[in-house]
Amino acid sequence: MIEFLSVNQGRILGDLEQHLYLSLLPIIIGLVIAIPLGMLAANSRWANAPLLGLSSVTYSIPSLALFIAMPGIIGTKILDPINVVIALSLYTTALLFRSVLDGLRAVPEPVKQASTAMGMRRARQLLTVELPVAIPVVAAGLRVAAVSNISLVSVGALIGVGGLGDLFTYGFQIGSYYYIGSGIVLSVLLALIADVVIVVIQRIATPWTRARAAR
């Protein structure tokens, strides 16, 4: 096993790096798009229903179909990793949009009223009160998105860009459980680490949620 790892170090590290890139870049893109969309939906009745519908539809498209259809839709090469990044960004946006919306809606009414009553204008209230108070809900969505992206990237191996998924397909081809096993272990480990990192960041960003528990 150790020998296997040291011999294949280059390949495994390369796949790991690609896996990280393919799964985490969409998280960042998704978050950046989902926050303004969520704020829009929370504040405008007419934008709410269409955006909600769009996000449900997007989330229900099978991932493999999306990976394969992507080059046809945006004219990229079939093996271009950008296909996976864009497809996962769509999923992540759809999922985080719901989280941002839910988080903003869960801000207690008295908190919003008090901010208004003290003379905060709408934009400031959204950015400095409602969004920060929504962080725990958004972070819960981020954890789901991170773990699901990390496992979805492996599916990309079926179209030739899969990060660690590449280890499964190659392992199957040559009948080596070492490749398959290390692919599985590494992707599970990656998901766990990503989850822990998000939890830690959230805790640092929201000291008040710990205060409540400590009361």
Added chain:
Amino acid sequence: MIEFESVTKRFPGGGVGVEDVSLTIPTGKITVFVGPSGCGKTTSLRMINRMLEPSSGRILHDGQDVAKLDKAKLRRGMGYVIQQVGLLPHRTIVDNVCTVPFLLGRSKARARADAVALLERVGLDPVIAKRYPAQLSGGQQQRVGVARALAADPPVMLMDEPFSAVDPIVRESLQDEFLRLQHDLGKTIVFVTHDVDEAVKLGDQVAVFGGGGRLVQVDAPEDLLGRPRNAFVASLIGRDRGYRRLSFVPARDLPSHDVVTVSTDATTREVHETSERTGKSWVLSVDSDGRPVSWLDGRGDGDDLGRVPVGNTFTDDDSCRAALDGALASPAGLAVHVDADGRVVGGVGHDEIARYVTSLRSAEGGTAEDAGQDAAVEADA
């Protein structure tokens, strides 16, 4: 000064918030809105700082129609304590208090230092400054809410049931602190409550709201208690309004008379002799400075002599309610009248207090009997 001019608020679903309210809220005074749940108190308050807009009529602040003012600026000049407190959960207590000063762009260090002083002023321990709202009790949160509304030193305060989440004892001490604070600050305050006791205690002026969001009566508290306009107001202020009203009758002119006193080091025999000579069954023991200590039973046995400590005494600045409380708590039925230094100047019996108050009433032209007045009020409604 804040003026309501025929203000009506109807909600989109057809619900009536308030109906044709006209009212003047004087500068530097406490105006209390009181009435049963759903009568439009909060709605009226929220129209003052434009959280809600009237359907018709207008509200003037110092002569200017508030509808023409910038909402955010208007609100920053009016401290608002909302009914459900609404502290910002993600900010520490001190930063919650600093919300408006920060919005106004004041220096953070200065604002925080002022905020900590303000926390003390509303009776909170400054150690809580660094905590988060979830770590405070309901009563503490309400005090922070009051401190937050005061932080930018606004001339106007809008307070929606600010003391509702605390038990009666804490509430009373908060009310006392509040009155002390207002005595120093002299702000224009609109205070909402559905507790009549709170309304008459705090208000310079009390506005009673009734069903359908209508204003039923606006009066000084003593006039409200003395002359409820109709059966609704009478029932709101309750059967014991005569007793409540005593709070507004000064004790100064009560027919206080001499009481029989003995020194605290008088012997049992001396006490018995004094009692026999004067025909009083209870005598008052006073210390060497003339301050009352306890009531002694003139026919009591042993060293103890049925000793009852003197509870509440009253001074010229107290009300007849304080005097009556003292008289009812005394075994002799006498309230002890003391001067500013606490020295006994006389006493007055509960029957004498009752006679005095009744005589004031007939002099005012009111009906002597409470029951008679209730009946009259019901008849005219």
